[in-house]
Amino acid sequence: MAGAIWVLGESKGSDLARVSAEVATLGSALGAAAGLDVVGVVAGASPDGLAAEFARYLPLVHSLAVPEAAETAFASAVGPSLAALVEREQPAYLLVGATSDGRDIAGILSVLLGWGVIANASAILWQDGRPEVEVSILGGKLLTTSVFTGQHGIITVRPTSVTAEPLASRGSVVPVTVSPEIALPAVTVVSRVAEESEAVPIDEARVIVCAGRGVGGPEGMHLVQALANELGGTVGASRAAVDSGWIPYSQQIGQTGKTVKPRLYVGLGVSGAMQHMVGMRTSETIVAVNRDAEAPIAEVADLVVIGDLFAFVQALISALQARST
Amino acid sequence: MRIVVLAKPVPDAGQERLRNDFRMDREATTEVINGNDEYALEAALKLVEASPDGGEVVLLAMAPDHAQETLRKGLALGAASAVLVTDPALEGSCALTTAHVLAAALRELSFDLVIAGVDTSDGGGGVVAAGVAALLGLPYLSYAARIEPSDGRVRVRRITPNGYEVLEAPMPALISATQALGAPRYPTLKGIMGARRKEIVIRTLADLDLAGARARGVEVGGAAATARVTGSRPRAPRGTPKVVQGSPAEAAQEVVTFLAERRLI
């Protein structure tokens, strides 16, 4: 299947990462436009289960067993095997989510294969016989288009760029094996810890209530949580709130945190620093509550409430409760 | 403990501009050390300070010549010296060739650890560090929230999508740093004064041994970039927001109506 588009599937815990399903959907549309086959690849210690899940989105999925991945760091373990498979099967392009594992793999495959990388795609078109990749840069102010100068390339795709769509009928899983000639230095995995949380992960949440410095402290955080509960959402935070120790880093939105795209983002006492807006400006609806009418977050907001957040949030919770009874 | 920190000078957030050829304008704006690289530098300084046999932190950057000014900011924070790989031919380099150039520069340095930020704020894709590690055959420990060296080995707490994992490898190794490692320190006046006397070693392409890249069929430099930006357009503005003022109860009622209209509640 030389010349195909390959989509790499990755796990989140024991499930298929949602971003992988999204990239499969994006890749399928690209393949249809280009007239190229689209094939999934899942690599790992025992990849068959994940590959079967991935086959809900793609007609054909290679399941590549790499036993070392059980006890050593993922990207270094599977990189050489994936590179050997690519060299044997000769796909033209590789697509992978712009996640921690996805970026690690992209970096390793780039040097092992000598292929370029276009990172953080939000859309991919097929133009003039090659992919044209749209990337949102400078905090979302600009959209650029990029192309590869050669015949091959690796594209990392931002989470939530498209909505994943399962196929009408499940694809097939084909186990494959390779014997790579090289290995990368093994990094031992001493332990893996899942931090269970009731809330939907911030980068998958449909509603986010975001706490900024204006929330003032743990007491204010209770109010933020109460509003999130009322709206069926997840609590996110600016770096100021994270640095203050009110909420873990996993909930941070922005340049050095997560990029989110919920249907509704409500910012409470968030000023809208550039580094924060990079992570949330593509949310569908943005509501900002701030006592400062000049706060920069108004630039991206659909609705701004000017006033004290504490009084307002209490009133909003009451109004929402009154509505539902 | 000797640590090399990959420190990329980038335009200050909010001030970035593209030139007509869609490359980042590196002349027009003040530059800073990339945010995630500052976390890398802070972590490196702390590790050296805690190391019983001392050591030092060296900065490594591939950037235009005027980046020396930005590297001084890192020297003011406590790095001992810097290496700047600079060459007009490198302008417009892609991630792949950047990894080859940084790997070539690192081959000339001795170190126990290399620490880089997980990605850069000027469009960085977070792929260079992994590539450098693979080229140099260094164990690669990424997305670090904690770094603990002991007895020639290093342990890293790596952030994963649903928690974390603890990784361990022998040194020398390459680590990518996140904000979770801790906020960078501020420069002191003494640090700023001292930085003026610290050495910045300049390396051009001709100074580097790029046989490794050539052996893999990779040419370095902007002319050989594997990817190229062909266009840019501003994102469509959202339009003026609806502004709600008034008593909390009135404001709450307006917001409920707004959310209901958009079918968000």
Ligand SMILES: Cc1cc2nc3c(=O)[nH]c(=O)nc-3n(C[C@H](O)[C@H](O)[C@H](O)COP(=O)(O)OP(=O)(O)OC[C@H]3O[C@@H](n4cnc5c(N)ncnc54)[C@H](O)[C@@H]3O)c2cc1C
């Ligand atoms: C390298 C680097 C990376 C960064 N990465 C990130 C990142 O990933 N994410 C991020 O968020 N930030 C990031 N930052 C930090 C960013 O620059 C801002 O400092 C931060 O976003 C500010 O958070 P804030 O809006 O909560 O706080 P502030 O900017 O202090 O704003 C607080 C706001 O609350 C309002 N307010 C206060 N009290 C009330 C009240 N009672 N009622 C109503 N409004 C009130 C104020 O008017 C103000 O607008 C980064 C910075 C750097 C240098």
